[in-house]
Amino acid sequence: MVALSNPRTEGALVAVAGALAAHRGGRLLAVHVVTVPDQTSLEKAAANREKLDRSSAELLDAAVANAAAFDAPVETKTILSHRGIGEVFDAARASDADAVVMGYGGARFAGGRVEGSLDELARDLPCDFLALDGERLDPDEVLVPTAGGPSSDLSAEVALALRETAGANVSLLHVVEPGGEAAGREFLADWAAGHGLGDADLRVEVGDVEPTIGRLAPAYDLVVVGATERGLLSRIVRGSLTFGTIERLDTPVLLAERPSSRSPFERLFGSR
Numbered sequence: 001m002v003a004l005s006n007p008r009t010e011g012a013l014v015a016v017a018g019a020l021a022a023h024r025g026g027r028l029l030a031v032h033v034v035t036v037p038d039q040t041s042l043e044k045a046a047a048n049r050e051k052l053d054r055s056s057a058e059l060l061d062a063a064v065a066n067a068a069a070f071d072a073p074v075e076t077k078t079i080l081s082h083r084g085i086g087e088v089f090d091a092a093r094a095s096d097a098d099a100v101v102m103g104y105g106g107a108r109f110a111g112g113r114v115e116g117s118l119d120e121l122a123r124d125l126p127c128d129f130l131a132l133d134g135e136r137l138d139p140d141e142v143l144v145p146t147a148g149g150p151s152s153d154l155s156a157e158v159a160l161a162l163r164e165t166a167g168a169n170v171s172l173l174h175v176v177e178p179g180g181e182a183a184g185r186e187f188l189a190d191w192a193a194g195h196g197l198g199d200a201d202l203r204v205e206v207g208d209v210e211p212t213i214g215r216l217a218p219a220y221d222l223v224v225v226g227a228t229e230r231g232l233l234s235r236i237v238r239g240s241l242t243f244g245t246i247e248r249l250d251t252p253v254l255l256a257e258r259p260s261s262r263s264p265f266e267r268l269f270g271s272r
Contacts, residue, residue, distance in 0.1 A: 001029045001097040003088045004059055009103045012137035014063050015166075016130060016158070016254065017101040018070035023161035027073040029095055030063040032056045033087050034080050070165060093126045104133035104255065125259040128154050134222075134252025139166050143220040144200075145173040145213055146191060150258040151226030156195035158224050158256060171201040173216065175209045217251040227257035 002017035004010050014030065021028045034056065060076040067074045079087055092100045139162045146152040162168040172192055176184035184204040192198050205212050217223050 001031055001092055001095055001100050002063070003091070003100060003102040004030060004032050004063060006103060007059055007062065008135045009132070010059060010062055011066050012132055012135060012252070013101050013103060014066040015137045015139075016132060016162075017099075018067045018072060019161040019165040020099055020101070020130075020158060021072035022070040022165055023157065024098065026098065027075065028067050028070070029097065030060055030067070030074065030076045031088075031091050032059050032076075032078045033091070034078060089126060097127050099128040099130065101130045101132065104131045104253075125257060127259065129257045130154075130158065131255045132252065133255065137222065137252060139168045139222045141171070141220045141222075142168045143171050143173055143213075143216060143223045144197075145175065145209065145223070145225060146188070147174065147209075148187075148191060149226060151256050152191075153195065153226075154256045154258045155224040155226045155254075156197060158254065159200075160196055162222075168222075169201070170197055171203055171220070172197060173203045173205065173213070175205050175207060175212045178206055181206065214249060217249050217253075220251055222252050222254060223249065224254045224256060227255065 002013050004013060014028075017028055017030075056078040060078070064074050064076065077091070079091060088100065088102060091097075142159055142162055144152075144155050144159050146155065159168070159170045163170055172188055174184050174188040174191075181204055185202070188202050188204055189198075192200055192202060203216070205216070213223060213225070
């Protein structure tokens, strides 16, 4: 499922979602969530449906046209909602989506009005989530930092999908402390082979992760960053994402999070 809200980002989001759908042998659902102001009832908004349908149709028609480049069936849907990103989660569950692709700006359109239930939604993902920070996507050279973990597995799958559909060259990055170079190279070679990326360019760098990514990113067209265990989407929604350097990159960044099982205690009290 690709959640659309901005014509400027539509093409890039569909490119990611279409590549992943083709890689998985699935279908693509393009959803336009129209956020209605709280003071306007959904019934009143629906009464002006002709205007809404016209703008929504233009966005979704463009998505269908862009998705034609991928070997995946395409469906479209328009949703009126007061809830914004909360509606994206509901739509993902209702459509039994395996993955959701959305714009990073879209993930933050709650505008700081984050209620506890929305924060919990973002912590309890129904499927894989990918948030693109950028308006363009021309992924000739793709950098995938990894230290292992489920979300890095998702990053690897996205890189494979972009290689299959767009011919992307993939570089893998593992950042180590001084003296850890040999172990880092062994880890990265094993990780690459285990994720179908054994022929990727392997980079082991010494330093801190975030500054290292910031230093290397300008040489690439896309950086695919897996979430930490603290929860990517929850931190985006709350405006507490800590990747300051990454957020300021000119290179487009695709933030990836794969759901993980949490205990009842963690569901009640969170993990901070």
